[in-house]
Amino acid sequence: MTYRVAVAGAGLIGRAWAIVFARKGVPVCLYDVDGSTLRKAPEKIRASLEDLEAAGLITDPAAVMAHIRIEPELAKALDGVNYVQECGPENVEVKRRLYTDLEAAAAPNTVLASSTSGIVASQFIEHLSHPERCLVAHPVNPPYLIPLVEVVPAPVTNEASVALTMQIMEAVNQSPILVRQEVQGFILNRLQGALLNEALRLFRDGYVSAEDIDKTVKHGLGLRWSFMGPFETIDLNAPAGVVDYAARYGPLYRDVDIQRGNDNPWAEETLEALDRERRAALPVSELGERQAWRDRRLMALIAHRNTQQTS
Structure with a gap:
């Protein structure tokens, strides 16, 4: 299967996720509501890639960067993607608003996964028209070095969204675990x-x-x-x-x-x-x-x- 990914949030975790996907050749579109944060992201990503090259973990930083596209408009960032990695603030109300925007911009079958460190998805998706494609995919910082990802579906999440998330994580050399039911803080x-x-x-x-x-x-x-x-x-x-x-x-x-x-x-x-x-x-x-x-x-x-x- 061909994956196309968007990352919503160009802070520390969002940039790290972009590296995770891009180094395996997955096209990734990086978006942030803050224009300044987004403009600074490429330089910071390149610096991380140079460190990875120096450690012998990648061989061609430019080739990785070629798979990352910066996009200031949410609708364009989510156009044609089948998976979104949300990397917004650890705040329930902020995430509720962000998921309202993500649902409006994404195709109906696009999986919306949150990087939240401890907020269960049911707290910020119950107001959506299609909450069944939403879940948590919590990384360990930085995910391009530490591969564990906690996949935590909400009670309403469908099996197809869980399966796709697990498949994508394995395809980009992460080590996903399935948290079988929601629990604060995850595992x-x-x-x-x-x-x-x-x-x-x-x-x-x-x-x-x-x-x-x-x-x-x-x-x-x-x-x-x-x-x-x-x-x-x-x-x-x-x-x-x-x-x-x-x-x-x-x-x-x-x-x-x-x-x-x-x-x-x-x-x-x-x-x-x-x-x-x-x-x-x-x-x-x-x-x-x-x-x-x-x-x-x-x-x-x-x-x-x-x-x-x-x-």
């Missing part, structure tokens, strides 16, 4: 939130420094989790597999879970203390440089993984 952010909540409690209660929590994940959990998930990890960590592991360590984890309680680990004083430690380690003025370092490390990791046989 990745709920898992990440559980770890963050516990990390904040341990930091708040004085058990460990922020730096040592990061080291625990970086030099411990993260090494295994970079190539296998938590269930495979525990399955391999006991002689007879997951049930054996649960018999050995389940009571410990259950006791720890009971101890956590229902207090809010995101209290202002906890975050202020955490910020003091983080700013001592990394001033605000150096955040951008460190973000670029993170992306280069990710590129090196992906380049290494591309040389290995993984499943």
Whole structure:
């Protein structure tokens, strides 16, 4: 099947999505209601492509750019496309208005997918005439480096829209998962939130420094989790597999879970203390440089993984 894609929103995530599609040769039209944002997008995309080339992850930035068209008019951007990746703000009312505009401009069978990080689609599509072609396709930032995409249909979403979204994601080398029913925050952010909540409690209660929590994940959990998930990890960590592991360590984890309680680990004083430690380690003025370092490390990791046989 031939895919034609539009990306609605030319900010950080929208530009990254344009790279995802274009590097696999999929024609992509990039739109944004903000003319200034749209005009700046090509230069920023080219800079990202040059970084990818330097890391050995693409060979011809110009060829990728050739598949990206900038379009300031929504109707023209959506003309002839069979999939739209919406990348608007994380605000329900803004998304409701945006989806009203997308529905008016798109063909009736065009899939409208949102990049939202945690808002379920049913909150912003129920007023539409054709909500059955709408869903969430939540990426991890930046999606051209981290391939997971959470595909989250609403109760009214039809199977054809889900199937097309999964097909497109696989065709452009993403790794889609199907979230079988709507849940706030989806899967990745709920898992990440559980770890963050516990990390904040341990930091708040004085058990460990922020730096040592990061080291625990970086030099411990993260090494295994970079190539296998938590269930495979525990399955391999006991002689007879997951049930054996649960018999050995389940009571410990259950006791720890009971101890956590229902207090809010995101209290202002906890975050202020955490910020003091983080700013001592990394001033605000150096955040951008460190973000670029993170992306280069990710590129090196992906380049290494591309040389290995993984499943």
